[in-house]
Amino acid sequence: MYYDPTYFLVLIGLVVTMIASSHVQSTYAKYAKVRSATGMTGAQAAQKILQMSGIYDVTVQHVAGTLTDHYDPAKKVVNLSDATYASDSVAAVGVAAHECGHVLQHHMGYFPLQLRTALVPIANIGSNIGLPIVFLSIIFGLSENLARIGILLFSFGVLFQIVTLPVEFDASARALRMMGDYGLLADGEVRQSRAVLKAAAMTYVAAAFSAVLQLLRLIMLTNNSRRRR
Numbered sequence: 001m002y003y004d005p006t007y008f009l010v011l012i013g014l015v016v017t018m019i020a021s022s023h024v025q026s027t028y029a030k031y032a033k034v035r036s037a038t039g040m041t042g043a044q045a046a047q048k049i050l051q052m053s054g055i056y057d058v059t060v061q062h063v064a065g066t067l068t069d070h071y072d073p074a075k076k077v078v079n080l081s082d083a084t085y086a087s088d089s090v091a092a093v094g095v096a097a098h099e100c101g102h103v104l105q106h107h108m109g110y111f112p113l114q115l116r117t118a119l120v121p122i123a124n125i126g127s128n129i130g131l132p133i134v135f136l137s138i139i140f141g142l143s144e145n146l147a148r149i150g151i152l153l154f155s156f157g158v159l160f161q162i163v164t165l166p167v168e169f170d171a172s173a174r175a176l177r178m179m180g181d182y183g184l185l186a187d188g189e190v191r192q193s194r195a196v197l198k199a200a201a202m203t204y205v206a207a208a209f210s211a212v213l214q215l216l217r218l219i220m221l222t223n224n225s226r227r228r229r
Contacts, residue, residue: 009214011213013210017207020199022055023199023202028067032089036093038185041088041092045097052178055107061080063080065082069098078099093193094185094193100174101172112166115163125156126152130152130218131152138221141227148222154214165208171205172194176193
């Protein structure tokens with residue numbers, strides 16, 4: 001059986017990701033119990049933001065699940081989950097505003113969002129086949145160039161995770177400004193919503209960190225394999 005001495009990097013990434021996921025779930029659960037003073041639901045908050053921003057070609061709809069909220073730029077739809085769409089909590093309003101932050105990014109041609117969108121096809125391919133290519137090359141003693149191709153492909157997935165960071169942080173910054181400027185939440189409630197968005201952002205940081213560790217692992221394995229030959 002092939003022994004992988006670099007597997008500790010995977011474990012580190014897994015632990016960091018689990019901590020970030022647990023933190024966002026507990027933070028959301030905490031503020032999902034805090035009703036906003038306006039009584040505005042996530043769907044209503046999203047619709048008001050779009051209206052106040054002069055964006056009329058984007059719709060808001062409900063999707064199943066918890067924290068499955070996302071903006072679909074191809075269909076121009078803000079999808080809000082069960083926990084957000086009809087909830088009037090400060091957490092729900094914050095998440096809805098965050099997704100509208102992505103709408104504004106799309107509307108204004110925010111470059112990091114455009115870059116992330118352009119990376120999606122090759123990032124998906126690289127994430128799915130880059131790792132198997134490297135391991136097959138190492139285990140069966142195939143060409144070193146093949147391993148390098150696998151690392152290159154996987155790198156696009158890592159790049160996607162890194163580019164995602166400014167996209168998500170910027171969407172949250174826009175959301176916080178809009179919640180205050182448009183009167184969606186009171187000042188104290190905006191601070192509570194910020195805690196939710198900050199916790200959510202940390203899941204993207206954890207994902208990027210984990211991806212970088214995996215890339216480092218592949219490079220180390222390839223170099224070790226070359227020295228053994």
